[in-house]
Amino acid sequence: MEEFVEALFGFPAMVFTFALIVVLVFWLCVLVGALEHDAFDAGPGSDALGLGGVPATVGVSLVVAVSWALSLIGGILLHRAELPDSAHALAATAVLLGAIAVAWTATRILVRPLRHLFPDEPGPSLLDFVGRTCTIRTGRVDAVFGQAEVTGRDGGTAIVQVRQYGADHLVAGGTGLLYAYDDTGEFFWVASFDAVSDPGTPPA
Template identity: 60%
Template structure:
């Protein structure tokens, strides 16, 4: 046990140990919902290094964990062969460089099957509903009240807040057209829509 602690806190493993503490702390925060695994993706990209397509945090975590294990193992194996401080220091530099290189190569192999689990496409936006027809789900729609159900292009449905300023009557079950979105109020402006005038021959 003492030999393990000495190796973990010695050069070069101490560098990986410190990074590993950060990694473990980060994923604990993700587990409790205090952080997001994609939190740093907008600032760093590893495409040029052959490790793109997965969150940066995953790449860093894999490199850190693999590098820590390799450095620790090499340090334990080579320590009995180091006869002086100078030799031990030189060996530490070699172990550090080798652990980083191997960890990078192994991580490149590991991230390939993980890429299909992460999508770079942006998530659905409320603005995607603008221009679609909807079905009113409340008894009335006015400047301060109203809800409607709208079907997205992918077939999913959502209930959204709608408002109108015109005098046309929109009641439950009637069809409306979402023609604008108010980002401040987080609602859609809706107008009555006659499905008979739809050139496609159908409504929502």
């Protein structure tokens, strides 16, 4: 046990021991919900590490964990070797660099099956609903009120706010056409799909 503790807080393992503590605290915050989901967004940070396809937080965590394990094992072996101080320092430095190199290579292999969990394609946008038909879910739709259910290209459904610029007979169960989206009001302009072929232009 004493040998393990000395290796844990000795060079080179101590370099990664404190980094591992930071990583563990980060994942603990994730588990308790203290961090937002965008901490896992894949971005240029992972590409810079040569770990494209996964978030930098995942790649760095794996590199740190593997480096720590390798440097700890190396530290224990060096302790048992009882080398002179100068030789021990050189060997420990070699273990440090070797642990980083092996950990980085191992992480590149480990993240490959994880890449499909973090697709590069952007998520669905409300603008994808423009041009699609919908089913009215409220008793009326006017310039200030209305909701409808729309089905996306992936087969999923969503309830959206809808407004109409006109006097179409839009009631629950009717079919409408979403022909424009208002970013300010966060609603769709809708027209009766059966009665209107050219819904016109929404007001400014």
